Amino acid sequence: MRIIVTGGSGFIGWHLANYLARNNQDEITIIDNHERGEADSMFLELISRPNVKFINQDMTQKNFYNELSGYYDCVYHLAAINGTKNFYERPYDVMRVNILSLMNMLEYCNKDNCGAFLFSSSSEAYAGTVDSEPDSYIPTRENIPLSVSDVMNPRWSYGGSKITGELLTVNYCRTHNVNFKIIRYHNIYGIRMGYDHVLPEFFRRILQRVNPFPIYGGQETRAFCSVDDAVKATEAVMLSAKCNSEIVHIGNSSQEIKIIDLLSLVLDIADYHPEINIVPAPEGCVARRCPDTDKLFRLTGFKAAITLQEALPEMFNWYEARYKEREKL
């Protein structure tokens, strides 16, 4: 198969491309401009494989697909600007890049050169709805109405770009007879996820031997899904005909955990036992998030199975080595 993975130097995109390239049978083309993803040794190793090609290109540029040619069986579109800091500091960029990259990629695709198009959306597309009525909507199914709670709040730049992205995907693909699938990722974690998320932040403070160890709130829950499960689920959605024209949640509802309990788990793994200082949660902090993943199982037979207890020790060791190298911790 000929496959495109956009955003392939980023977190999930790298894991996905690395997984898809595993048997050397498929030809993988990665498109990224290193806006966030790094050309680190793991990325360089991946693109040195004979069946992997890298196009270093800003996908918002109209001419970006000059280097693409012929028929691609599968297009996984993951390129986007995400990260809470960006939503607040660069809201227009978030919308511009997420929407233009998608439109340019879609406009390359037609029924003669694209077998299936997959758009990666996010739980942020429905965050406004679930937050207004958590008891009715958690665990969250795919048919929840999408919403932007406050147009004036830059936070919604990202969720708004994902809602727009879902609409663009459905309507472009229907108009041009392109087979499509939409996935919504939920709290994916693993090595090479960057340094701004809750787990890498905990690891950093552990290695800095912070004591007392502050935690903001900690009573809120999230359902964490290992990236190894997430990429298998993503491929399963792409390959399942039952997922054609469907929206599918990807996550691990069995791994819902309070953030304070996640911290305890990480501290045990690191064998570090500081005093915990519970600080009031920031205003607007979301109390609970958990996807309903029954549809994923029903349509693909895949169920995320990796527990936090299984995945975190390796992840901690990986980050410990990186922090020692980068920050001399």
Ligand SMILES: NC(=O)c1ccc[n+]([C@@H]2O[C@H](COP(=O)([O-])OP(=O)(O)OC[C@H]3O[C@@H](n4cnc5c(N)ncnc54)[C@H](O)[C@@H]3O)[C@@H](O)[C@H]2O)c1
């Ligand atoms: N990580 C999660 O838990 C999560 C949750 C919900 C949705 N998602 C979505 O999944 C996808 C992958 O997320 P991730 O966590 O791997 O993010 P990431 O930031 O690590 O990866 C996104 C990649 O897109 C690239 N990119 C950004 N702008 C570009 C441009 N103009 N041209 C080309 N490439 C560009 C970045 O350089 C980066 O490598 C994104 O669409 C994201 O919105 C992720």
